[in-house]
Amino acid sequence: MEVAIKNIRKEFGQFPALHDVSLSVQKGELIALLGPSGSGKTTLLRLIAGLEQPTEGQIFFGNEDASFKSVQERHVGFVFQHYALFKHMTVAENISFGLRVRPSGTRPSKAEIKTRVADLLAMVQLEGLDKRYPAQLSGGQRQRVALARAMAIEPSVLLLDEPFGALDAKVRKDLRRWLREFHDRTGHTTFFVTHDQEEALELADRVVVMSQGKVEQVGTADDVYDRPNSSFVFSFIGESS
């Protein structure tokens, strides 16, 4: 799904968390939203998701103005930093949750769900782990289950909010490479929030550099690396969000 963000302003009270943010994203692009803590990355992601509404401006999904549509209507898939897996459910139950809670009539049959779960586990390369509980998985495996769960609803757009932020450096590095490869196979339009510039530059088709609620620069890793728009771009190495 293409996404067009047009002149978005978002105020919390009088405070503008985003001002005049515009961005056009092609179908299948992997976009990193990069910037220091408080620069507005999560607010922008929540607006794309439909968890927040803009004070001004519009967000289009394809040709449709989705600015005031609900999360469900937008049909987005989410992965957060802290594993939001249901602890008391198996991997298979976690992945199929979004399918099982559909109203009857739109709910797939048990057999269809089983096939779907097996396909999704293969997609995230966790075949055979369907009966495990989250506590029996590594951190990296849990985030891949969370990704499979997000993919189960066949989302219009994938929204990843610091999905590797809680993992150690080695696992992060492996997962970054893995996610890039996953994205190339599945081709979903994806927004990836991070304050880690190495992660953004290595992973993304295009990097959106944010600062103080504004978009400072949009470009490929090479553009941003070779021609940073402002001294700020490389000033936040190591800052935690």
Ligand code: ADP
């Ligand atoms: P980032 O994700 O880049 O760390 P955020 O989007 O979380 O930045 O926050 C941007 C700014 O908006 C911050 O100053 C933050 O305090 C403020 N903000 C975010 N959400 C709210 C809220 N619900 N109410 C008030 N202020 C908020």
